[in-house]
Amino acid sequence: MPRPNGRPGSEPLHSHDIFGGSQLYLDTASAEQCKQWESNLAEAYQALQARGLNLDITRGKPSSEQLSLSDALDGILNNNYRAADGTDTRNYGGLDGLPEARQLGSLLMDVPAEAVLVGGNSSLTLMFQAALVAYYFGYAGAESAWQNHGTVKFICPVPGYDRHFTVTETFGIEMVTVPMTATGPDMDAVESLVKSDPAIRGMWNVPRFSNPTGVVYSDETVKRIAALGKVAHPSFRVFWDNAYAVHQLTDDAPALANIYDYCRELGTEDSVLQFASTSKITHAGAGVAFMAASPKNLAAFKKMLSASTIGPDKENQLRHCKFIPDGAALKALMDKHAALLKPRFETVLSKLEEAFADSDLGSWEKPQGGYFVSFDARPGCAHEIVRLAAEAGVKLTPAGATFPYGKDPENRNIRIAPSVPTVNEIATAMDVFVVCVKLASVRKKLGK
Numbered sequence: 019m020p021r022p023n024g025r026p027g028s029e030p031l032h033s034h035d036i037f038g039g040s041q042l043y044l045d046t047a048s049a050e051q052c053k054q055w056e057s058n059l060a061e062a063y064q065a066l067q068a069r070g071l072n073l074d075i076t077r078g079k080p081s082s083e084q085l086s087l088s089d090a091l092d093g094i095l096n097n098n099y100r101a102a103d104g105t106d107t108r109n110y111g112g113l114d115g116l117p118e119a120r121q122l123g124s125l126l127m128d129v130p131a132e133a134v135l136v137g138g139n140s141s142l143t144l145m146f147q148a149a150l151v152a153y154y155f156g157y158a159g160a161e162s163a164w165q166n167h168g169t170v171k172f173i174c175p176v177p178g179y180d181r182h183f184t185v186t187e188t189f190g191i192e193m194v195t196v197p198m199t200a201t202g203p204d205m206d207a208v209e210s211l212v213k214s215d216p217a218i219r220g221m222w223n224v225p226r227f228s229n230p231t232g233v234v235y236s237d238e239t240v241k242r243i244a245a246l247g248k249v250a251h252p253s254f255r256v257f258w259d260n261a262y263a264v265h266q267l268t269d270d271a272p273a274l275a276n277i278y279d280y281c282r283e284l285g286t287e288d289s290v291l292q293f294a295s296t297s298k299i300t301h302a303g304a305g306v307a308f309m310a311a312s313p314k315n316l317a318a319f320k321k322m323l324s325a326s327t328i329g330p331d332k333e334n335q336l337r338h339c340k341f342i343p344d345g346a347a348l349k350a351l352m353d354k355h356a357a358l359l360k361p362r363f364e365t366v367l368s369k370l371e372e373a374f375a376d377s378d379l380g381s382w383e384k385p386q387g388g389y390f391v392s393f394d395a396r397p398g399c400a401h402e403i404v405r406l407a408a409e410a411g412v413k414l415t416p417a418g419a420t421f422p423y424g425k426d427p428e429n430r431n432i433r434i435a436p437s438v439p440t441v442n443e444i445a446t447a448m449d450v451f452v453v454c455v456k457l458a459s460v461r462k463k464l465g466k
């Protein structure tokens with residue numbers, strides 16, 4: 019029979035039949051039952067290994083098909099390098115960014131254009147630089163620099179984005195974890211830390227379609243984070259990384275409350291630094307990044323920036339503004355991304371549902387946007403699941419990667435990134451994943 023997409027090893031498996039159905043409750047299973055399951059699963063696993071698969075669901079990046087949606091960027095200037103205000107974008111200067119590019123940032127972050135600074139191709143770089151300013155130079159003069167005040171700690175909702183944790187680790191900042199819930203970080207824990215520990219100087223956030231859980235912070239969570247500036251140390255800064263601000267899979271995906279508006283109401287504008295980029299809108303390696311901040315924060319940031327550059331790549335800013343001239347163009351482009359991503363997410367979620375809905379083997383959120391599905395296995399199983407999957411030809415993000423210092427204390431979280439493989443490849447990879455979760459869980463229960 020021809021393979022569905024002509025690629026080797028991409029036809030789905032039906033491993034869940036091993037249990038005569040999908041029910042699997044380890045907490046109540048007898049030792050005898052577990053031994054039988056283990057033997058069936060080991061057999062299924064060996065059959066999978068024999069297929070010589072080579073699949074990868076680790077990469078949180080756009081597929082080539084998605085990148086191609088923005089290929090019109092190339093050549094769009096057609097030798098016209100002038101911005102709307104006459105700026106020759108080929109030349110030096112323009113530390114704030116072109117006015118129309120600040121407008122694009124304003125569209126993404128729902129803040130006034132005057133609050134936006136346009137950077138280079140990476141919001142992560144802006145976040146690193148924002149931490150650099152806070153750590154060495156201070157947003158309110160040299161005395162306010164974090165380095166002057168002993169131990170510096172950051173609140174890290176977990177599971178979270180590994181590169182955020184690498185930024186704080188690079189500065190020697192101590193990371194204090196709080197659990198992510200379905201409505202955002204556990205705010206009781208966050209508030210209690212901020213009130214009780216003056217060494218807390220910052221907090222990471224991915225507020226819409228969080229990396230990796232996919233949750234959208236509730237209005238109440240956003241409001242409570244905006245209010246932290248009232249009780250925190252004056253040099254405390256919320257890092258609000260809105261990387262997936264417009265990356266919904268469906269039109270009815272939950273909206274995110276506007277933290278800028280709440281901060282304005284509460285007088286806490288200085289406590290929040292916002293970030294976004296077009297990395298997962300246009301070309302991930304050649305996009306445009308944005309930061310939004312209060313006038314005081316922007317002034318301090320630009321002082322650092324002007325010592326390190328004469329200005330950003332304004333040609334690319336102009337290309338992006340021509341390619342995405344308004345909200346309607348942005349929506350149309352994001353709808354095309356969603357059309358490519360949605361079936362991939364649906365495949366992951368339906369495989370998880372089919373295998374684990376009626377079990378005590380794991381839990382997960384159902385993201386309505388973003389790039390990830392986060393799976394919590396039974397405690398102590400994540401490393402073994404990832405190892406088993408790798409040996410069956412399916413590469414998963416290393417267990418622990420979603421926690422500071424790469425250490426998941428419960429060894430249970432696994433991040434699944436379905437954007438790059440085809441739907442058939444994802445289906446096969448998920449079938450392998452399911453067998454590995456079951457096998458690792460049963461073996462753990464048996465003490466193997």
Ligand SMILES: Cc1ncc(COP(=O)(O)O)c(C=O)c1O
Pocket residue numbers: 078139140141142143179224229259261294295296297302307
């Ligand atoms: C939450 C989050 N922030 C930032 C980034 C990177 O953004 P950029 O390409 O703008 O540096 C990613 C990429 O995966 C991400 O998941």
